[in-house]
Amino acid sequence: MTALTAAVNEPEEYSARHLSVLEGLEAVRKRPGMYIGSTDSRGLTHCMWEIIDNAVDEALGGFCTRIDVLLHTDGSVEVRDNGRGIPVDAEPKSGMSGVELVMTKLHAGGKFGTGSYTASGGLHGVGASVVNALSARLDVEVDRQGHTHAMSFKRGIPGRFAAGGPDAEFTSRSGLDEVRRVAKKVTGTRIRFWADRQIFLKDADITRESLLDRARQTAFLIPGLTISVRDERVEGGPPYEEEFRFDGGIGEFCSFLAPDEQLNDVLRIQGTGHFTETVPVLDDQGHMTPSDVERKLEVDVALRWGTGYETTVRSFVNVIATPKGGTHMTGFERALVRVINDQLRTTKLLKTNDDPVTKEDVLEGLSAVVTVRLPEPQFEGQTKEILGTSAASRIVSSVVGKELRTFLTSTKRVEKQQARAVLEKVVNAAKARLAARQQRETQRRKNALESSALPAKLVDCRSEGLDRSELFIVEGDSALGTAKLARDSEFQALLPIRGKILNVQKSSVADMLKNAECAAILQVIGAGSGRTFDLEAARYGRVILMADADVDGAHIRTLLLTLFYRYMRPMLEAGRVFAAVPPLHRIELTNVRKKRGAKPEDRYIYTYSDAELQRKLLELEKKGMGWKEPIQRYKGLGEMDADQLAETTMDPRVRTLRRIRVEHAEEVAKVFDLLMGNEVAPRREFILQGAKELDMARIDT
Known part of the structure; x- marks a missing residue:
């Protein structure tokens, strides 16, 4: 009892010496999930896109026209661009070169003020430095000022490697090297990194499909930008290469995403809005002072309704995808519902006492791409999946509402017909929703x-x-x-x-x-x-x-x-x-009765395919057994008597069942769309291809 009392009355000592301060990039290596979400394939892919997005920001500013992404056989990833190149001169306060600064210091970059980028995907200045911290090796080459400047890092520490690969001998040393001369007009950046397997899971890998999908998506969002992907990890064959360039912008992207036949031409909605934001600004004395800053937000939306029932909407902020939406998507959806409800009332497609249509009704069959561009958007977290800038909702709603109302009230013959078709589709979707709800209410029973x-x-x-x-x-x-x-x-x-x-x-x-x-x-x-x-x-x-x-x-x-x-x-x-x-066939044996102990049911053998029938007949012939001709071929279940149906198809003791499973949802969806969907051309191609492989002897004639 005495020992227990002492333990209760003497709390564990806790003082300032127990506190830890993680310096530099140590925090990233200690808690990588905070910066990249996870340490599996998703986190590794996020690292790759942090580097690619820096090149994309150059393209967004009009300084870059080509980006090359290479997946090397040794597991490293290389990104090349022909942008302006990371600054190589010394930063006044730290004395470091621009390259070393952005690679080793969190929250260092050219995207905090208004001088370098008016709109960018990178915002927090941690992307490149986080990738560097989580890489066993990272090499940087910058073409700028008539020279190629180079330096390397090992787990965030600057230095030099004696040879290729992350396991080569490493010497810690700061500063850039001028490795060769180039023409003064030649600029660009090349970054190659090897993920640190002390951080990432052993099976973490970058899938080619995810890279191609996002590369295609980015090329759609920046007209005129060429993105090349080269995967050298192909075993026993040449590297896989694909290049993307689209001059039609998000209008072409919307058509690409649409899975069905269109009801209206792709509607392109563009506009701008201004808002005031209070942000900390660095003054001449180096102090952060809250100031009111005038911001400009650009809205660019492409949308069209189709005859199908699926909704495909993609949203972006400065070409960064926001899969979980945010304030810009809230404004977009609010404008759609408000304007369409107003127009349905005006055209009498909705009566006075009818319930208004809902967001689900409006979005049925809609394919849309919603993009906004603004300086320093407020995201929720480094992964940038949700936009939090509150003014975006009001501005997007205003721009979309105005342009959509113009389309729906147009007096031009073609646009008027398309607008009518869209409104009728929305009304039908609402009716179907109400009918489904009524059906659910009437069909349910408790026992x-x-x-x-x-x-x-x-x-x-x-x-x-x-x-x-x-x-x-x-x-x-x-x-x-x-x-x-x-x-x-x-x-x-x-x-x-x-x-x-x-x-x-x-x-x-x-x-x-x-x-x-x-x-x-x-x-x-x-x-x-x-x-x-x-x-x-x-x-x-x-x-x-x-x-x-x-x-x-x-x-x-x-x-x-x-x-x-x-x-x-x-x-x-x-x-x-x-x-x-x-079964497909029934074979009636002719000499079973002579065998001692034979049962009546032993006279019959069932087969379930033509191939099985041929194998069974050969087997019986070898055994010297005869059968009655012609062999019965069932044209339907109704040709069987009850005993035959029970012993072949329904009795759990002897029947065969095929379990239907959905293990790969995306593949299953593609199969159903191919075989049963609205698109005739892919189904025709599937049938023609299958016809070449069909055994004509298997067709009933």
Whole structure:
């Protein structure tokens, strides 16, 4: 008891000597996630773009026309540009060269005042120095003032390496070297860095696809800028090279992003606004004094509506992507909703008592690129994913609202027709949303006792347990009769569908809900649809698609899977959707009865493809077994009797099921868009390509 009392009454000593001060770049190496988000592939890619963005800022100011990005085989990344070059003269206060200053000091750069850059992506002066701190080696070469100036760093410390690579002998030394002479008009910067594997995870890597996507995006945002990407990491082949240059700007970018057929031509909205901001300014005595600064904000927006239902909106501040939006996106969306609601009331497409359309209605089918340019924007964090400058919301809303109203009220014949088509699409989206909400409200039920609300054609099971219950979606009423006799009524339910359901990939929510077969499936599963789908509310543990083993059956399965993917995706993600595998042939053996102990069912062998049939016949021939000709080929489930259907397709003890999974969401989305979407040309190309590989003997004639 005495020892315990002493421990409680004598607190641990805590004094100033316990405090630590991290000098220079030590803070970056101690807490890298604060500066680059993470130390995995995402953080490594962020480092690369910190260097590229410095070159992009030169292009944004009109001083750079070409940027080259190289991914070397040794894992290093090199960025070259033909901009003005990092200053090589000595900075008066520190005595360091400009190169060493920006590479070793946090918050050092040319983007804090108004003299070097009017708009830039880099803001905090930490990008290059952070990359330097997190690199095992970083080399800088600057062409400026008739010479090539060079220096290297090891984990942020300036010096010289004896040879190539981060493991070469290193000597710590400050200052720049003049390595060769160049023409006085030649300027530019080359930076190559090797990521420090003491900081980054071993498997951290830069993916070519992400680099190409953002390089293409940047080239769209700065018309006339050429960005070249060279990946030398290709094994056993030549390096991969691709170059981007777009003179059409964000109007061309908007058309590139749009996935569907357009309702209106790309609408380009441009304008400017001014606001006053109180910021600390460095005076002549070196003091930071709060001052009111007049700012100019430039707005450039490209948008168009299409016939589809997906929304594709990209936003940027000084060519830096803001994937989580910010004040500029708030102003953009507010202007769209306000102006379109006003115009719908004016044109009587919305009656007085109708609810106003919402942001979701307006954004349906919209493809847009929203960019703003301003000096020293306020971001939330170094990763710059959200714009926080409050004045941007007001200015963007004003510019977009004015220009959009001009388009919607235009008296020119073509623009008037396009504006009408846009307004009607928004109204239809609102109607579909309301219809979907009403459908969800009417279809929900709390438990299986409310079976009176279910479709009359549903043949339900007795069990309410999700672990055993199965819903068979059966093609056709003829197959339903056989399936009723073949099923186990304790846990197997049946829902027949008539032919091919609606292709929901090309239809609106309202059209889908009007389709009797689609509505019945949603109602029977009983878990809602779309964003409100609740997996735990699903009435069945498994959903099994049972269609004929022919081309039409495959099409029906594809249509059903499209419905599940668009409106009940959690069922697929949970692995609770299956495809039944009915047989294609039945072989009746002729000499089985003679064998002692043979059962009647042993007379039949089922095969599930033409290839399997041929293999099985060869096997039987080798064994000296005969069979009845002609071999029965099932044209549909309805040709089977109950025993055959049970023992091949429905009995859990002997059947085969294919589980449908969604493991790679982006690839799955591309497949559904290709096979079931609005674009005909890619589907035609897919069919023509597949036709060359098709075995003509497999086609039923």
